[in-house]
Amino acid sequence: MGYTVTVPAKLSIYYVVLSWRNYKRRTFVMSNNKEKSDSGNFLVQGSILAAAGIIVRFIGLLYKIPMTRAIGDEGIGYYNTAYEIYNIGLILSSYSLPLAISKLIAARRVHGKNQDVQRVFKAGLLFGLVAGGLMTTILLFGADWITVHIFNSPNSALPLKVMAPTILVFSVMGVVRGYFQGLGNMVPTSISQVIEQVVNAIISVAASFAFMHWFANRETPAAYGAAGGTLGTLSGALAAFVFLALLMFLYRRQNAKALHRPQADRLESWNHVYTALFLTLTPIILSQFVYQLSGSVDNSMFGFLMSGKGLTEKERLSLLGIYGGKYRLLSNVPVAVASSLGTSMIPSIVRSRAQKNRTDVMYKIRLTIKFNMLIAIPCAFGMAALASPVLRLIFRDSRDLTRNLLMLGAPAVIFFSLSTVTNAVLQGIDLMQKSVTHSAISLAIHAALVYVMLKYLNLGVYGLVIGNVTFALVVCLLNWHAIGKALHYRQEVRTTFLLPCICAAVMGAIAFLIYALVNKVTGYYQIGLLVSVPVAMIVYGLLIVLTRTVTAQELPDMPFGMRILRLCRKFHLM
Numbered sequence: 001m002g003y004t005v006t007v008p009a010k011l012s013i014y015y016v017v018l019s020w021r022n023y024k025r026r027t028f029v030m031s032n033n034k035e036k037s038d039s040g041n042f043l044v045q046g047s048i049l050a051a052a053g054i055i056v057r058f059i060g061l062l063y064k065i066p067m068t069r070a071i072g073d074e075g076i077g078y079y080n081t082a083y084e085i086y087n088i089g090l091i092l093s094s095y096s097l098p099l100a101i102s103k104l105i106a107a108r109r110v111h112g113k114n115q116d117v118q119r120v121f122k123a124g125l126l127f128g129l130v131a132g133g134l135m136t137t138i139l140l141f142g143a144d145w146i147t148v149h150i151f152n153s154p155n156s157a158l159p160l161k162v163m164a165p166t167i168l169v170f171s172v173m174g175v176v177r178g179y180f181q182g183l184g185n186m187v188p189t190s191i192s193q194v195i196e197q198v199v200n201a202i203i204s205v206a207a208s209f210a211f212m213h214w215f216a217n218r219e220t221p222a223a224y225g226a227a228g229g230t231l232g233t234l235s236g237a238l239a240a241f242v243f244l245a246l247l248m249f250l251y252r253r254q255n256a257k258a259l260h261r262p263q264a265d266r267l268e269s270w271n272h273v274y275t276a277l278f279l280t281l282t283p284i285i286l287s288q289f290v291y292q293l294s295g296s297v298d299n300s301m302f303g304f305l306m307s308g309k310g311l312t313e314k315e316r317l318s319l320l321g322i323y324g325g326k327y328r329l330l331s332n333v334p335v336a337v338a339s340s341l342g343t344s345m346i347p348s349i350v351r352s353r354a355q356k357n358r359t360d361v362m363y364k365i366r367l368t369i370k371f372n373m374l375i376a377i378p379c380a381f382g383m384a385a386l387a388s389p390v391l392r393l394i395f396r397d398s399r400d401l402t403r404n405l406l407m408l409g410a411p412a413v414i415f416f417s418l419s420t421v422t423n424a425v426l427q428g429i430d431l432m433q434k435s436v437t438h439s440a441i442s443l444a445i446h447a448a449l450v451y452v453m454l455k456y457l458n459l460g461v462y463g464l465v466i467g468n469v470t471f472a473l474v475v476c477l478l479n480w481h482a483i484g485k486a487l488h489y490r491q492e493v494r495t496t497f498l499l500p501c502i503c504a505a506v507m508g509a510i511a512f513l514i515y516a517l518v519n520k521v522t523g524y525y526q527i528g529l530l531v532s533v534p535v536a537m538i539v540y541g542l543l544i545v546l547t548r549t550v551t552a553q554e555l556p557d558m559p560f561g562m563r564i565l566r567l568c569r570k571f572h573l574m
Helices: 007-029 031-093 097-109 114-149 154-163 166-182 187-214 221-254 270-308 313-354 358-385 387-395 400-408 411-428 432-455 461-487 493-522 525-546 561-570
Strands: none
Touching: 031 114, 031 154, 031 166, 031 187, 031 221, 031 270, 031 313, 031 387, 097 114, 097 166, 097 270, 097 313, 097 411, 114 154, 114 166, 114 270, 154 221, 166 187, 166 221, 187 221, 270 313, 270 411, 270 432, 270 461, 313 358, 313 387, 313 400, 313 411, 313 461, 358 387, 358 400, 358 411, 358 461, 358 493, 358 525, 387 400, 387 525, 400 461, 411 432, 411 461, 432 461, 493 525
């Protein structure tokens, strides 16, 4: 079946192309103040990606509500198990391609090596096709063995098989995303992520309900429902790929002369390009692999150890569905900001290091970490304070177990956000092997701790949450030490961590009291939540301004910073 581009789709594509051309013009005009422009722009571009990430995660929350109701906690357990395996395959093959490609392109672009940039792009495409195709084949034909012998969940094989071809799509799509990111433009990646998630949501919900109805007479209809969910993942990836392919075609056609303009320096050999790609990819892949492996270790150990304690597959998968489909789903939403900021920061740091501008590197690290903490810390406190009504609203889940998991695991939002950003810093300063080592050490501690809590302390699913928090904390501490040692860098603690925590604690207390009061007066928890959340946001914003957590000098380099600064000065707050 052919694909026809609608008028709105065409307009969005041309908008991206034109916005990129306008961005280049602005950069040229501001060339006399290049360092300042780049320092502010990378955070703005990162925020565009972060906004898209938040939208994506929000859509993910929305569509998981009807999908969970359709397939139940059991089906979500099958879905999450398949997704964990899929994620490992994606990481081992192509997940890191956008980061690696963006880093290599940024390093060559700063020196005007246009032809070398194109060689990196073509080498990435070939690598993506080979690696993605190989991993797709492995998961398609090895799904039954993997789900039975490693995860003790044979019913997860079907959703895994349906999702496996997504890896090949992502492999090629990741190269295109990395290409634009290396040029300093996060808009194509942002739009494609939103397209991907919208299509994913529609197909996942529709297919889940349809499959549960069509296969209702089968022994495990929830497994077929989970397969409907993974069909949405594949469909979303295909839709995003079509958008990016059209965008790349238009971009390369409109910039054909510039792309093929001869460069002054000698062209890199293909062997050198592939070597550079391999050397850049390998540590990132290993780091991400170990990072992701913690979730798979949790699922595997929980499956075998809880089976030994008498829990059936349905009971185990229901608990894993609560852990992965509710606790981790909610806690991962704020982490999207950190991931996006890290993605934009890597090519920006590479450019500054190529220009031997150490001051700019330090400034970007400090600003990114601080901005990230200003968002992650209140999210963690707010999640803990309003855990019960949030779960009731999103999942219609009022169980003490689910609420306790979310409250206990709230600190993970801070630690995972910080570990994600610090991993990006290590990658940007060519210390990628440190990320691998730190993730491996954290995984070993995590696995040992979870094993003890499951087997000997009988903490059940609570042990998984504690292990999740501990893993991220250890990564943070190790990364922090490595960055400080390598750059002689020290983050300002008072306004980055201490004051935001105090402001967030006050915010959380006020939010809980307002919610409790409104809920008691009206009898509707929805109204209590609707009132308490915006009040909490206003309170936190006022507190960080009044305590001088954010200064007038820092605001202009933050997204919407000038507007916020003018508003604060209007009310004499700064």
